[in-house]
Amino acid sequence: MEQLTLRFPGAISFSLLIALILSIVHLPDSWQTWRPEWVALAVIHWGILFPKESSYIHAFIAGLLLDALWGSSLGQHALGFVIIHFIAVRMGERIMPKTFSQHFFLVFICVGTYMLVNLWILGITKDKPSDWSYWFPLLSSLLAWPLVHAILNHLHIANKSL
Amino acid sequence: MHQKDSSHTRTLHFFGFVFLSVLLLTADHKRAIPAARTALNIVTYPLKVLVDIPYSTTYTLTRFFTSHKKLSQENEELRRLVNIYSARDQKYRSIAAQNQRLRESLKTAKMFDESFLLANILEVDTDRFHHRVTINKGTQDLVFEGQIALFGNSIYGQVISTSPHSATVMQITDPKHSTPVRNARTNETALAVGTGKTNTVSLEHIENLEDVKTGDLYISSGLGRLFPPDFPVAVVQKKHYNPADSLTTVTAQTVTDFKRSRELLLIWQARNTTEKQ
Numbered sequence: 001m002e003q004l005t006l007r008f009p010g011a012i013s014f015s016l017l018i019a020l021i022l023s024i025v026h027l028p029d030s031w032q033t034w035r036p037e038w039v040a041l042a043v044i045h046w047g048i049l050f051p052k053e054s055s056y057i058h059a060f061i062a063g064l065l066l067d068a069l070w071g072s073s074l075g076q077h078a079l080g081f082v083i084i085h086f087i088a089v090r091m092g093e094r095i096m097p098k099t100f101s102q103h104f105f106l107v108f109i110c111v112g113t114y115m116l117v118n119l120w121i122l123g124i125t126k127d128k129p130s131d132w133s134y135w136f137p138l139l140s141s142l143l144a145w146p147l148v149h150a151i152l153n154h155l156h157i158a159n160k161s162l
Numbered sequence: 163m164h165q166k167d168s169s170h171t172r173t174l175h176f177f178g179f180v181f182l183s184v185l186l187l188t189a190d191h192k193r194a195i196p197a198a199r200t201a202l203n204i205v206t207y208p209l210k211v212l213v214d215i216p217y218s219t220t221y222t223l224t225r226f227f228t229s230h231k232k233l234s235q236e237n238e239e240l241r242r243l244v245n246i247y248s249a250r251d252q253k254y255r256s257i258a259a260q261n262q263r264l265r266e267s268l269k270t271a272k273m274f275d276e277s278f279l280l281a282n283i284l285e286v287d288t289d290r291f292h293h294r295v296t297i298n299k300g301t302q303d304l305v306f307e308g309q310i311a312l313f314g315n316s317i318y319g320q321v322i323s324t325s326p327h328s329a330t331v332m333q334i335t336d337p338k339h340s341t342p343v344r345n346a347r348t349n350e351t352a353l354a355v356g357t358g359k360t361n362t363v364s365l366e367h368i369e370n371l372e373d374v375k376t377g378d379l380y381i382s383s384g385l386g387r388l389f390p391p392d393f394p395v396a397v398v399q400k401k402h403y404n405p406a407d408s409l410t411t412v413t414a415q416t417v418t419d420f421k422r423s424r425e426l427l428l429i430w431q432a433r434n435t436t437e438k439q
Contacts, residue, residue: 017209024213026285029360029421033290056179063183068202069209070289071330074195075186082179089172122291125191127337129291130358 003159004049011155012054015042016062024069033133036144037111039066043081044110045152047088048095048103059085076121080114087113103149104142111141196323203325210286210296210328217285221424276390277430279303281311281329283423291358293319293336297426300327305428308388312427316394316417317341317382321428333420334395335363343395344383348373351383354395354414361420363396365412374398374412390431 006012019038027035039062046054063078070077087110095102115138122128189195281297288294299305301324311318311331319333334341334356341354343365350370354363368374378398384391396414403410 021209021213024210024286024288026213026217026287032287035287035290056175060179060183064186064202065206065209068199068206069286071292071294072289073187074190074199074202075183079180079183079187082176082183086176121187127291133290 004156005159006050006053006156007154012046012050012058015046015152015155016058020062020065020069023066033136034140035137036141036148037114037137038144038148039063039077040081040084040111040114041107041141041145041148042152043084044088044107045149047085048092048106049156051089051092054085056082056085073121073125076118079121080117083117084110084114100146103145107142107145108138111138199323200325203323203328203330207296207325207328210284213286214284218282278312279305279428279430280425281305281428282425283331284328285424291337293333293339293356293358293360293420294322295331295333297329297331297428298327299428300325300329302326304430305329310389310429310431312393312429313418313423314427317389318418318420318423318426320388331426334418335359335361335416335420340366341389341395342383342385343380345374346379346381346394347375348378350374351385352380354380357413361416361418362399363414363416365396365398365414368412371401371410371412374401376400379417380414390429 008014016039019042022038023035043054043059043062046058059081060078063076063081064074066072066077066081067074088106091106091109095106115135119128119134186195186198190199279299281299281303284296284298286296297305297311305321305324307321307324309321311320317334319331319336319339321329322332323330332339334354335358336356337358339356341363342351343354344351348370350368350373352365352368355366357364365374365380376398379394380396380398382389382391382393382395394417396416398412398414401410401412
């Protein structure tokens with residue numbers, strides 16, 4: 001049985017902050033459509049591996065900050081990330097942590113649900129995106145997942161015990 | 163038993179946070195909590211400045227290492243322009259004075275002067291559907307909501323939210339933005355609505371579609387009394403007839419190049435400030 005501990009206190013908040021910065025770094029227009037949902041991926045990672053240490057408060061505050069940074073309706077991304085955290089914790093208990101195909105499935109469900117909720121909110125606030133490019137980040141998030149997962153794995157240590 | 167208990171509280175927490183988010187969303191949609199957004203803008207401003215640092219440093223460095231020859235060339239060019247503009251300004255002043263005299267003799271309202279302030283745009287992205295930028299001037303510099311931003315001699319957008327040291331400006335290409343315009347050639351009015359695509363607006367509510375030609379310049383009409391009249395807004399790019407819904411869409415390219423802008427001009431019209439009070 002592996003016991004995971006965080007490398008330093010506040011590692012979760014630190015990684016979420018980096019993800020927030022990556023979400024607003026200036027990209028050329030054609031690339032911007034493909035920007036992965038960095039914060040969502042970080043929330044999923046911590047939800048799977050540290051269901052006790054990471055909490056809804058992390059997800060909620062990260063969402064509020066992203067709403068302020070992106071200028072979206074307050075609470076839109078907060079709601080999305082809270083839902084992601086819920087799904088990630090619930091499904092994380094049921095998957096094998098080392099099986100990659102199951103990871104992909106989980107990320108697909110989480111980010112997919114999150115984007116669907118966002119789409120509803122955009123629809124209600126009459127901001128609805130006009131074309132299919134709305135869903136591109138789902139694909140890029142799936143592609144970015146192994147990278148995010150590998151990098152965030154450096155923020156905790158596995159204590160092997162019998 | 164303990165396991166089940168903790169999962170139960172987790173679910174309760176989940177619904178609590180979902181409820182809180184939905185509450186926030188409704189309140190924000192009804193614009194009931196502007197203070198919350200201002201507070202969050204203040205908190206996130208350092209992050210935006212941090213992200214902007216690489217861009218502003220490259221900008222400063224490239225300016226610092228420009229060759230002497232190029233600088234003196236630029237300087238000469240600018241000097242020439244200042245001479246031309248000061249001559250024109252003299253002419254403008256005499257015309258303005260004359261206008262004022264005529265208005266006085268006609269007993270109509272006086273024209274007021276405008277003042278300007280240059281603000282830097284932070285090189286920070288918003289989400290893909292909004293065309294909004296953050297600038298480094300806020301209520302401390304008397305920036306107010308609904309203020310007009312110009313880029314050179316064309317319209318850039320308007321201020322939609324402010325905090326003490328920064329403000330958010332909505333570009334005219336944002337899907338939620340529309341600008342009252344008129345055709346410079348035929349004087350027909352229209353509405354330039356943002357499309358969410360860079361440098362593109364669509365022209366709506368045109369009465370006489372046959373009259374619109376590719377290359378027509380649309381300027382601000384001054385209707386709605388928000389934008390100053392006669393500033394260039396967009397040039398008609400193409401007319402597209404859609405047989406499916408028998409509607410013709412007119413897309414136009416904005417005169418402002420939003421890709422290149424790093425600075426914008428904030429404008430204070432005396433009329434607006436008196437209206438606000």
